[in-house]
Amino acid sequence: MADINTNRIFEVISQHENELLDEWVAELAAPGGRGFPVADARAQAKEFLGLLTDALRRGDGAPNGGPAWAPMRALLETVSSERGTAGFTPSETATFVFSFKKPLFARIRRAFDKDPEALFSELWTATRLLDQLGLLTTEAHQKSRDEIIRRQQEDMLELSTPVVKLWDGVLALPMIGTLDSQRTQIVMETLLQSIADTGAQIAIVDITGVPTVDTLVAQHLLKTVSAARLMGAECIISGVRPQIAQTIVHLGVNLGDVITKATLADAFRVALQRTGQSITRPVAAGAQP
Amino acid sequence: MSSPETLEIRTEPDIVSVRQAVRACSVSIGLSLIDQTKMVTAASELARNTLQHGGGGQARLEILDERGRKGVRVTFEDRGPGIANLELALRDGYTSAGGLGMGLGGSRRLVNQFEIHSEAGHGTRVTITRWK
């Protein structure tokens, strides 16, 4: 984006800062707009003007890039997140910036009313400037929405990795879907906490429902096994399909002495054995002993 | 940025104080229990290094707040002999003379950001940061 020549705008604004502030606040408080509490609006508008004149004084190019605009960007992010939290829409928040246009344009017209060329040029400059600033608030809104979604996804992840008690002292963690680094970490923490809470000796991590495993995930699983061992419990990884076995070997991941079984049933059998338990079939009446 | 807190590391009990202070900072910004534990453990390792290899020094704790994102930063500084071979020291399993592991490589894995400046004869400065 080409640099905006803001020298003359700077003069207009800095010479009439107080009047501009008053007129702007009046615009913000006008009926038809959603009422910003006047005290807040005034304080933020004042800060905005201060930062605006600062940045303009340094003539440092466009609001999107120049380092001189960093404090302004920070202010707009604050304004955005406050309004966003208070339930204002992105448009309503952007209006905070755009409603400055009217008082500013009025001043510019008065300053350049004898010079149509300059008038047009400055109005164009002013509108480009304020458009960029207004859009920054919209972007900030977007960012905080994304943050909320991310956090909700995290919560969902936690809920979608249930740890079940298979038997006395035996826990099972069926994993379904693609595993990414973050999810595997949450799984690890949930499993270890369950081991501590239930006093289980064996935890079976079943990956039947996992289509692929990459190096990072394999390492996380190994770390889970190591951590469980430090706590005094043993982990068995079950549901290892041929493709995954191939991937693990190709990736050069060293499983060490981690027990792996093809099926959950096999893993369960081992778990029973290790915990000194067994399931007996009752003898049918009349059958030979 | 909150005002930094500086702790002296001259004795064994000072290591415990550093741990407690880092724990308090981590709790105040709402770090999860696991992240707290990682940060405090890393701080413990580095504080011990400062004491035993650096001949004593300081730990400076800061609470960070950048664009709404909170974090904890601890800087360990000493005027000790410095580390001649940084690469070696950061390698896993490295043990300096005296049989005491320096714990640098491991500590690095426990935090989000890890910076180290050290020169033989001029001391060492290690900065660790954990973000929420």
Added chain:
Amino acid sequence: MDARIPILKMGPFLLVTIQVELQDQLAMQLQTDLTERVSATSAKGVLIDISSLEVVDSFMGRMLSTIAAMSRILDAETVVVGMRPAVAITLVELGLKLSGVRTALDVERGMQILRARALADGANEQP
């Protein structure tokens, strides 16, 4: 005041519960006290309960390994019990291996391990 970590005798085993942050002196004292008690009581096993510890760093880890090594020379097995999940995850990330140290979930499980070992030893001693 010379604070020491108390060592309890439970049959042929010794139980140590670490509840405070162990510093150099206290740690050294514990090592000395434990080896003396193991020897004096011909203990067959040592249980170290770390369920109160929120942080275990490499110093503590080395101390546990040292205790295990010293006890083994005196024919006693060491079991560390009650490690918290956060501590376990951190130790794995730190890359610390507690060599020569067996672990169990709690004191009860730890005792089971020690008893099983004592039984096995007893069986081996049968002429």
